[in-house]
Each structure stands twice: as C-alpha cells, then as structure tokens.
Amino acid sequence: MEIGIILAILGAGLAVTVPSIGSAIALSQVGKSAAGLIAEEPEKFGKALLLQVLPGTQGIYGFLAAVLVLQQIGFFGDESVVIAPEIGWQILLACLPIVIAGFLSSVLQGKVSVAGISTLAKNPEGGGKAVILSAMVETYAVISLLLTILILNGIII
Numbered sequence: 001m002e003i004g005i006i007l008a009i010l011g012a013g014l015a016v017t018v019p020s021i022g023s024a025i026a027l028s029q030v031g032k033s034a035a036g037l038i039a040e041e042p043e044k045f046g047k048a049l050l051l052q053v054l055p056g057t058q059g060i061y062g063f064l065a066a067v068l069v070l071q072q073i074g075f076f077g078d079e080s081v082v083i084a085p086e087i088g089w090q091i092l093l094a095c096l097p098i099v100i101a102g103f104l105s106s107v108l109q110g111k112v113s114v115a116g117i118s119t120l121a122k123n124p125e126g127g128g129k130a131v132i133l134s135a136m137v138e139t140y141a142v143i144s145l146l147l148t149i150l151i152l153n154g155i156i157i
Contacts, residue, residue, distance in 0.1 A: 002082060003085045004082070004085045005082075005083050006088065007083075007085065007091065007092045008073045008087075008088045008091040009070075009075075011093075011095035012065075012066040012067075012070050012095065014095055014099045015062045015065040015095040015098050015099055015148070016059070018102065019098060019099065019106060019141075020059035020063070021103065022106035023056045023057070023058050025106070026056070026107055026110025026111075027052060027110070029111070029114055030051060030113040030114055030117065033114045034051065037117055041121070044120055044127070047124075047127040047131075048117055048120060051116045051127075051130060051131060054134045054135060055106045055107075055113055055138075057106075057138060057141070058102040058105055058141045059106070061098055061102055061141055061145040062098050062099070064145065065098045065148045065152075066095075068148075069091055069094075072091070072155070072157065083157060087157055090151075091152065093151075094148055094151035097151075098144050098148040100144070101143070102141050105137055105138060105140050105141040105144075106141070109138055112133055112137055115133075116130025116131065116133060116134055117130075
C-alpha cells in the first residue's frame with residue numbers, strides 16, 4: 001500500500017476515532033449524572049436524555065468526515081486509486097479540525113450537560129435553557145466539520 005493512501009486512511013481513522021472517544025467520555029459523565037436524577041425523579045428522563053445525547057454528536061460528525069475521505073479516495077469503488085504522498089498529507093491535515101475540535105467540544109459539552117442535569121434537578125423549567133447552553137458548545141464542532149469538508153473539497157486527487 002502506498003504512503004498517500006495510508007495517510008488518507010489515517011486521517012479518516014483519526015476523524016472518527018478521536019471525536020468518538022470524546023463523545024464516549026462525555027456520554028458516560030452525563031449518563032452518570034442523569035442516572036442519579038432519574039432515580040429520584042423518573043419523569044425527568046426525557047429532558048435528561050436530551051442533555052446526554054448532545055455530546056454524542058461529535059462522534060457522528062467525525063464519522064461523516066471519515067466517510068467523505070474514504071469516498072474521495074475511492075475506497076468504496078472497485079478500482080484502486082493511487083494517491084501521491086503530498087495529497088495524502090493534505091487529506092490527513094484536512095481532518096485535523098474535526099479531530100481536535102470534535103474531541104474537545106464533546107468533552108466540554110459533556111461538562112455543560114452535567115451542569116444542565118443539576119439545573120434540571122433543581123428547576124424543571126430550566127431544562128430547556130440547559131439544553132441551549134449545552135448546544136452552544138456544539139457550534140464549534142459544526143464549524144470544524146464544515147472546515148474539514150471545505151478543505152477536503154478543495155483537494156484535487
């Protein structure tokens with residue numbers, strides 16, 4: 001296998017793995033907090049679940065970026081594609097925005113969601129506001145995904 005393909009596949013692997021690790025960390029933290037809340041007040045499960053799900057989206061964004069990379073390099077086709085090493089490096093570097101921001105925003109969004117669970121426990125009407133506060137952190141994961149997509153679209157293979 002040539003180095004260009006290896007670098008591109010490495011970028012795809014990092015794009016899905018690193019944000020997914022961040023999402024898993026955040027989901028476990030929010031899940032623990034939510035489990036304590038719903039043990040006492042099971043009627044708050046729906047709002048707690050929404051707060052838990054939010055930090056999981058970064059893993060999905062990373063998966064989307066990885067699929068775009070694999071599609072771009074012809075991974076799903078029947079013919080093998082030769083990619084120059086410099087193109088492989090470009091693809092790998094194009095994945096870095098979602099790799100870095102996806103990981104960090106998921107972990108930080110998890111912390112905001114844990115605080116939101118506390119808000120929900122004390123004030124059920126504050127649940128919607130807690131969701132908005134948590135969603136604000138996700139904005140930067142979306143921006144990083146868009147940047148990754150724009151860079152990938154600019155790479156000519």
